[in-house]
Amino acid sequence: MLRHWLVFPALLLTACALPRDPDGTSARIASSHELRVGVTDSPPWVDAKSAEPKGIEPDLVRAFASQTGAKVAWSQGSETQLVKSLHDGELDLVIGGFDKKTQWGSTAGVSQPYAEDADGKKRVMLAVPGENRFILALDKFLTAHMRAASGALA
Amino acid sequence: MRGVPRKPEAEGALGRARRLAWISIVYILSTIAMLFPIMAGSQALKTELSGELLSLIPPSLFLIGDRISRREPTPHYPFGYERGVSAAYIGAATALLLVGVYLLFDGAMKLAKVEHPTIGGFPMFGHTIWTGWLGIAVLLWSGIPAHFLGRAKQKCAQVLFDKTLAADAAINTADWQSAGAAIIGVVGVGFGLWWADSAAAVLISLEIIRSGWSELRSAVGDVMDRRPQTLDERKDDPVPDRLTDFLQRQPWVEDVIVRVRERGRELTAEAHVVPKADQVDVNEISDVGKRACELDPRLADVTIAPVKELPADVARARQPEDA
Numbered sequence A: 001m002l003r004h005w006l007v008f009p010a011l012l013l014t015a016c017a018l019p020r021d022p023d024g025t026s027a028r029i030a031s032s033h034e035l036r037v038g039v040t041d042s043p044p045w046v047d048a049k050s051a052e053p054k055g056i057e058p059d060l061v062r063a064f065a066s067q068t069g070a071k072v073a074w075s076q077g078s079e080t081q082l083v084k085s086l087h088d089g090e091l092d093l094v095i096g097g098f099d100k101k102t103q104w105g106s107t108a109g110v111s112q113p114y115a116e117d118a119d120g121k122k123r124v125m126l127a128v129p130g131e132n133r134f135i136l137a138l139d140k141f142l143t144a145h146m147r148a149a150s151g152a153l154a
Numbered sequence B: 001m002r003g004v005p006r007k008p009e010a011e012g013a014l015g016r017a018r019r020l021a022w023i024s025i026v027y028i029l030s031t032i033a034m035l036f037p038i039m040a041g042s043q044a045l046k047t048e049l050s051g052e053l054l055s056l057i058p059p060s061l062f063l064i065g066d067r068i069s070r071r072e073p074t075p076h077y078p079f080g081y082e083r084g085v086s087a088a089y090i091g092a093a094t095a096l097l098l099v100g101v102y103l104l105f106d107g108a109m110k111l112a113k114v115e116h117p118t119i120g121g122f123p124m125f126g127h128t129i130w131t132g133w134l135g136i137a138v139l140l141w142s143g144i145p146a147h148f149l150g151r152a153k154q155k156c157a158q159v160l161f162d163k164t165l166a167a168d169a170a171i172n173t174a175d176w177q178s179a180g181a182a183i184i185g186v187v188g189v190g191f192g193l194w195w196a197d198s199a200a201a202v203l204i205s206l207e208i209i210r211s212g213w214s215e216l217r218s219a220v221g222d223v224m225d226r227r228p229q230t231l232d233e234r235k236d237d238p239v240p241d242r243l244t245d246f247l248q249r250q251p252w253v254e255d256v257i258v259r260v261r262e263r264g265r266e267l268t269a270e271a272h273v274v275p276k277a278d279q280v281d282v283n284e285i286s287d288v289g290k291r292a293c294e295l296d297p298r299l300a301d302v303t304i305a306p307v308k309e310l311p312a313d314v315a316r317a318r319q320p321e322d323a
Helices: A002-016 A025-032 A056-066 A079-087 A131-154 B010-038 B043-054 B057-069 B082-112 B131-160 B163-173 B176-188 B195-223 B239-248 B280-293
Strands: A034-039 A071-076 A093-099 A120-126 B120-125 B125-131 B255-263 B266-275 B299-306
Touching: A025 A034, A025 A131, A034 A056, A034 A079, A034 B043, A056 A071, A056 A093, A056 A120, A056 A131, A056 B120, A071 B131, A079 A120, A079 B176, A120 A131, A131 B120, A131 B125, A131 B195, B010 B043, B010 B057, B010 B131, B010 B163, B043 B176, B043 B195, B057 B082, B057 B163, B082 B195, B120 B131, B125 B131, B125 B280, B131 B163, B131 B176, B163 B176, B176 B195, B239 B280, B239 B299, B280 B299
Parallel strands: A034 A071, A034 A093, B266 B299
Antiparallel strands: A093 A120, B120 B125, B255 B266
């Protein structure tokens, strides 16, 4: 009988450890303290003209990185190049004013929206596909931002 | 009542079967509504959703077909409308088969291309939880009640001798298998095994192909007037043999060949009879035909055709073992 009572908390503990990253992205960021982010110019979301990108999305990324104790390593490129690097696991995140119905939905991991435009378009980021622990952490961060923003409006 | 076996419990069973069909439709729609927003990047959930969409067809066809098949015959459709449902089933089963093959290909390609499924967070009640947990909850909802729904349908199908209802019931009863496969796939992804998702999707698509194939075979067999089979389609139905024995026992009968076709829930029989003498009594034929009909509650009509000798094509219908 006692064994049954122990199984349940054990299951809960296992459940909290899920999902895991197939390629260990979260663990790598935690040990290297580096979040590799691709940026492509897309005002007003991303201003990538200077070496240190500016705008809503770079600010969000910096906040997310500091929350996980990491610094951001930026790289610039075209959407196609960046999404390919993302898919090959050379980047962790790509930003560039993508909306939820982006054409990259099948190649990249689409995050939860962090904002909604006046025309109903939902703003998202692209994450390394299938690294679900990392993506869940990002989704939690972005959703919290979204809630705070819509709370501030109301 | 037209189109149901002559049994006291048949009308009750038909009413129950109709209710179960409506419950199925609402239940499947509820599953689809919950599955759609959370399927995310999971191939297993996408395949399960396609399966759910396809499983709307049998209960809908049951409800529509039940209305159409019981219409009275007209000069234009002298045999009535029972076959309409079989015709619709060929289309539905073909769709099931094709979608199954597409999903198999889709899942196999994702495996081959080493695509890692993305299952992230889902905002709910002020929290963001892993979508996989929601997927598992919906899959439990899609698998467990379906099992009991299938068992209830099976009981009605047995009373009504309704093959399409029986096939639908069998699919429902086995639904927990595909739901279980999808759950294993999602849990596998949770443990970082990216391939578990596509592997589960491939298993589910095989299940869709299997049910499409069995439904297609049964529907085509129906339209082609295959020898009637038992409800589970494992054995030949005993009715043709019983009719043959019954007619053979009549003192005026020298030889007989009975051919029986299934028309929805009904059976229609045609008996070519070679009488012992050249003269036959019409009253006798009518009477024997009527009594033959009473051998089985499904027999709607037994036509007795007295002939001098058996036509060659008809003679081929005889089972080899009693030739």
